[in-house]
Amino acid sequence: MAISTEPPPVRTPARATPTAPPRSAGARDRTFGFLLAAPALALFLVVAVYPLVAGLVTSFYDQSLVRPERRYVGLANYTAVWPDFVDRLGTTLVFSGLATVFPLAVGLGLAVLLNARLRGRGLLRGALMLPWLLPGVVVSFLWAWIFNDSYGVLNHLLAGAGLPEVDFLGRPATAMAAVVVAKTWNSFPWVMVVALAALQSLPREQLEAAALDGATRLQRFRHVSMPHLAGPVALVAMLEFIYNFGSFDMIFVMTGGGPGTSTMTLAVSLYRYAFTEFSLGRAAAMGVLWLISLSVVCAAYFLLDKRLESR
Template sequence: MTSVFSSSNDASTGLPGGSEVIVLPDGRTRANRPARADGSAADRARSGMGWGFTAPFLILYALFLVGPTLYNVVSSLFNTSLVKPGLGEFVGLSNYRQALGDPEFWRTFGHTLWFTVLTSVPLVILSLLLALLADRFAHGKWFFRCAFFAPYVLPSAVIVLIWKWMYADQVGLVPAIFGGLGITSPSFLGDPAWSMTAVAITTIWWTLGFNFILYLAGLQEIPREVHEAAAIDGAGPWQRIRHIVVPMLSRTTALVAVLQVIASLKIFDQIYLMTSGGPDGSTRPSLEYIYDTGFTDYRAGYASTVAVVFVLIVLAVSLAWVALNRRNGKAA
């Protein structure tokens, strides 16, 4: 039987006051000393060091993200102009009513959604397929990582120069391939029916490597024993992919899909550099409309309003997607 005795701070025990002496069944004793009084002080010191290390980031975060965001929300309630000092005349929610009824805003938002569909679905599926193929190689995975990820590190200006040359009428590589096949090549950047598709293909080639790396990392987390057990049970490659790999990659797929949808909704640079929103405004996205309104028409207040509405829409889409994936994960 184990006994517990309370000790006072005297010479008979040699233990500090408040200590407990535990007598074990075999006759041995063990002292159970209380926590040190300076533990809370040490915790406060560590907490202070943590705040000290994070303070530079928090300051920069407040200056360059929180502050501009709050100013953007405030200016959306005013008739602010870049050619006039101050916020201008207070107009309340009239800018929001105008934005929600602006056909050009919804037209550019439709272009943004169409671009998101053209890029998000292929970037999720192709990256998964390529990761499955690369994972079958026992050696040389580093080569595929470098080969697929290399375009992703290039700046958008370099990507645009490469693909504008490839799409160039009569002298580009893509029209030459079409001509070699005996097919009349369309004007990829000059035809409204092809321009958004051309930009989407460029984006897929450029950003495929990021999703590929995520999927390849997820595949390497699946134990080999699971594949071996399935093979012993007679499951073929397609059955293992369908019933083992894809379900075990569900969290990775949810992450890739969310990141890809958000990135596609924020499209601006490659469209602005490749087509400038043309031809005939057929590729003009929401962010370019915001840019033109603020820096070309100098209507900074209304541009802020459109930006707030666009951010709220993107946030709603993102939250809905995350909630859907969580519900499916719980159901599984």
Template sequence: MTMTTEPPPVRAPARSPVRAGKRTTLNGRDRTFGFMLAAPAVALFLAVAVYPLVASLGTSLYDQSLIRPGRSFIGFDNYSDVWPDFVDRLGITLVFSVFATVFPLFLGLGLALLLNARLKGRSVLRGMLMLPWLLPGVVVSFLWAWIFNDSYGVLNHVLSQVGLPEVDFLGAPGTAMAAVIIAKSWNTFPWMMVVILAVLQTLPREQLEAAAIDGASRPQRFWHVSLPHLIGPVALVTMLEFIYNFGSFDMIFVMTGGGPGTSTMTLAVSIYQYAFVEFSLGRAAAMGVLWLVALSVVCAAYFLLNKKLEARR
């Protein structure tokens, strides 16, 4: 497994003249053939991913309904309509995605470090701990909705048995958000765990041993030797996880539907709501465009930060 923290290899071929030079048999006809091989995938991607993204820019300028035909141009009205909602939902989405990224990160890191130890049944345990990540998102949502259920949930059952008051976890704004974050964290930590475990396998053994011989304690070895190697790949998966969480739809949709009120109404659920509940496609599209702008800012910030880190190394 190779993991790099580099930005996409835009100029990769230019940097590898050896490989290019080896390809002496590649004539123009082969090159056309290579291009043709790429055609189906590229066409599919252009039609089903790129075009819809661009088209939604257009849709966002129209008053267009899901159920009525026809549309009328209204300029930026959709944007001014959804702006207050967007700001509110952006905050909710940030809370959800920050916590649902940080919790699994630390859970995964902790478990990876523990599972990296010499241990009986280590690989069995590691395999079983992949289950939460393997289950389909809806199943995870059903399961946690059942655990958090107000009248028959196992959590309330335990609470009442130790004499504590029962809580309507999914029915109150604060606990509903906590509940979906816990469910999502449970769903994601195995992925963080295996990625970190994989990186731990690649740690330079000689450096760790040298540090130990020089009298570095275990925490010191982790801090000075392991961590510098971990940080790049871990930052990358964390960033990716954050972006995925930002767009995560299924768990919140199933567990709370955005409620109670709009307390767990993330941008993803909100867009679905605009389009398929209120049937306002223009507003849904406007919301999406605003989101895309926010996402680009986050990505740009990450790459800038990453470049700085790389430069310092």
């Protein structure tokens, strides 16, 4: 029997078909997160980005609410509204500054008062929150009635005291003051809440140690409480200033920007361009300039916030 000396044939193993690598958990999470954020992103694009781009484009056209066609005019709208913008910006800064300082002072003072041990301070805190809960339009009509020169409560009290009546909303010297008073009454509660929360988070040991060292109440407030309040109060002040910079309802309801232009802020001026003169192009140009100035204020807020966080 013949014996074969040839080696047995070697079988080459079949190559495995390459398959796509499985998706990592991180990729699936990113896709799922994008799907969750997609509706909010679409809403943001429709509500915020599209009007912003449309307004920017409209600012370069002569466009009106009373005629369908529009004509490209370049920077003519910006040139036309620039003098008004400078004047309205000054009025807006005055209103924003006054409507920030006075609520800050009133809210901080009430926070210090309510932080003390008083009878019924819980009820008092709740009552002082009422102006903040009311809508701005309601507050505006309330104070317009109080300051009315014909049947207002304030003039009735002045007449009862034998003093001359004052047309608060009809005089340039008093119209801005009247609006600031109304805004102060509407805004001081949230300043009070933030300041009171900061005071109540202050460790009692620090105040007790200062008292043992012989510090008076004023010294304890100045050297212990105020440094603890500085951060929250500064941020509240900046946020209030930004909100007042775009305030419209209170000024429009109480004075309509008058008398004359004494209370004509950027918001009211933009409204008049759009819905009194029907000039959408000039209103859009005013809005773009307003946005740029507000961006500067917001940038200052973020810088302040970053500086306070780094401390």
